[in-house]
Amino acid sequence: MTQTELPPAVPTVVADTPVPEQDSLRDIVDCHHLTPAMEWLDNHAPHVIADELARMDAVTAGMAFRLLDKDRALAVFEELEPVDQQQILSGLRDQSFRDLVEGMDPDDRARMLREVPAKVAKRVLGGLSPHERRMTATLLGYPEGSVGFYMTPEVVALPRNLPVGEALHMVRAKGSTAETVYTLPVVDAGRRLIGVVELRDLVLGSPDTMIAELIAGEPVSARATGSAEKAARLMQGANLINLPVVDSEDRLVGLLTIDDAVEVIEAADSEDMARQAGTSPWSGHYMAAGVFQLARYRALWLMLLLVAATLTVTVTNFFEPTLEQAAHLALFIPLLIGSGGNAGAQAATTCVRALAVGEVRVSDLLAVIWRECRVGLLLGCMLAAVGMVIGTLFVGVKIAVVVGIALVIICGWAATIGGTMPLLAKKLRIDPAVISAPMVTTLVDATGLVIYFTTAKVVLGI
């Protein structure tokens, strides 16, 4: 995607003006009113149109897409997710197809090619010039989630011993096809990265200054085979708008631009959030997904958690004699395991996030255990005060004391487990976000019951 594109002929979009919801593109196209549809398309920015297309079924979306003129069609197409791009492509004639695919940035094209069926991919590659084909093929060589997968290979690299004036000429000569010219990597004769200069420094500097003098220290860079999320968070931390990408021999191979970095970070955050709720991460559009598709992404975890919950049946079954002697204990089962689950989920989510943004490291394990244990016990004491009042009101002081003591222990235990599991996962090289709140909750449910019934046996002497 062109990082700096501005939609042509679009009215001022002020971010706090709500889009009027009633006349969506879908409604207009559904009614087969072509003139209002074309007016709508003329009056909205490419990303807004792409968003509307993603919400529509394939046939309607294809119909609406063909109403766009050539230049705007490309801008809209680049904003679509690969799965939606494929739907649009499959409905196009050869000439429009070629125009669209040839106009895309190589990195966006490569990303699309990975998700389309082999037949479509062949048609796409066949329509490219040899130069574009080579560049796309290079990007296809990097695994999904790697920096190389997201980078743009079209970079203007400068030699170090060049005056600023000549460097600007070089940017003018070579810059028109590059996705960005704001960050200009400086390389040696072997194309090894030795520094970075900003276009800003060239423009503001004197024409006779040598490029080498503008280089500020050694460059920050990422390896093409490295993790795209790590590289993106590095850009975020260091406030970089472009990050040079190098191969294993430190040779420049591309640039990771901020718009792709933001996309990577947002995808990672969405994934973390999905995982935290115990659903498999997916990249589709909610409103465009079918019911079976939505169910499929949730079924696995729900089923695993159900099987794990069998443990709670086993525990309750084991303590049935206790439960028979004090039937009122059953009243507080949901309240106790609920509170434990909540305390555990809070700790887990906090620690998963702290790990993701780099505030906590694996080496902090002991410190986190000690911290969460105290936080949990503290919260447990507060809950116990309220829990004992509730218990006394419903069934009397004795069981209320059991509920109170159990709340303190369960909260301390739940927070410790919740805070520790993401760190242990990371230590075992599992994505800590896999430690979902429901997973912690289910684990805490069973152990919480053990704590509750054992406390009851001790306090009530049964």
Next chain:
Amino acid sequence: MTQTELPPAVPTVVADTPVPEQDSLRDIVDCHHLTPAMEWLDNHAPHVIADELARMDAVTAGMAFRLLDKDRALAVFEELEPVDQQQILSGLRDQSFRDLVEGMDPDDRARMLREVPAKVAKRVLGGLSPHERRMTATLLGYPEGSVGFYMTPEVVALPRNLPVGEALHMVRAKGSTAETVYTLPVVDAGRRLIGVVELRDLVLGSPDTMIAELIAGEPVSARATGSAEKAARLMQGANLINLPVVDSEDRLVGLLTIDDAVEVIEAADSEDMARQAGTSPWSGHYMAAGVFQLARYRALWLMLLLVAATLTVTVTNFFEPTLEQAAHLALFIPLLIGSGGNAGAQAATTCVRALAVGEVRVSDLLAVIWRECRVGLLLGCMLAAVGMVIGTLFVGVKIAVVVGIALVIICGWAATIGGTMPLLAKKLRIDPAVISAPMVTTLVDATGLVIYFTTAKVVLGI
């Protein structure tokens, strides 16, 4: 923060090379080894140093900070969170204090000023030149979370009837103090925004072209008093690196830069995640927060949820006769309410995220209800198959049938509630992220028990 800064004299940081954990700055400073500490500071990038300082207590962090030379101190200081900046400031002498504060970008300074005590704020404003003081005061006028709060007021604006060559001269003359010169707003005589040109177009274009010809359509902009998150997501959607900010009369007042937009989006995501786990959002550093502070952010929700859980006690109490006649029903309480809670949490998190990124709108309410209801029933049927096997193994077919039927109804109900509540919240103009998974879980717990016991009464005829 300077968007394009590069740390001076820092070795290549390749994103996939892990930082060696053993020699953290804290350990080195704690041992009072000054030479290795200074070496460490020389060898790390400002954002890495800032990260280490944030993990340390105030005294040690202040000690380490004073070891930095003037230029690097500013770069590190700008990377710190306001709360950490304040700790550092309070330990500095007047001259270093003035140097540091005068060197900051006005938007970062304004953000810090909001969080420091009045005494420190007065000291900060007193140390500024009249020009810097005026600019800071302007930013302080915008409410937290607004675009104005995050924008940079130092912008190079161009008149429309200027040739590219002269525009470049203007950028050279005025650009050195601006945070970015990559996006150049074009304004009329009344400073009203009429378009945007990119520095790239000036550099690549011919010097005689008029600025007006380079303007691509009407500008995309955000109002200074509007929501910063909305503006940031607009930039993300339209792939903009800078967004012009206007007042209520469309007059240019600043630029929202991509680094601040990324910060806004990440803060919003962190907040959504915290809320999803039922903790109050906060911006502090996990490892630097005290135990009481951590507990404070979780206590409110945990307490509210405990009080809400009293409903489960009431429901179980009401159905106690049923429970007495079939004591085995108690065995499956945790499993049933657990599954319902999980199904509800999955739906809630999916919908909160879909709302946040704009895939779902309030007008989709009925469609979401219909979708989630079917997804929930589908998942419920799958769980029921397994649940009936578990039930039969433990207590026999009759109760197993009750468990199976209850699972189907509870899952359908939980998914519907979980998916609907965030949309209803948005309709009532409450932040949908407030509908946390624990809130849905607690609500589903009580209603799930009603469904379970009612099913039992009907099926078992008691």
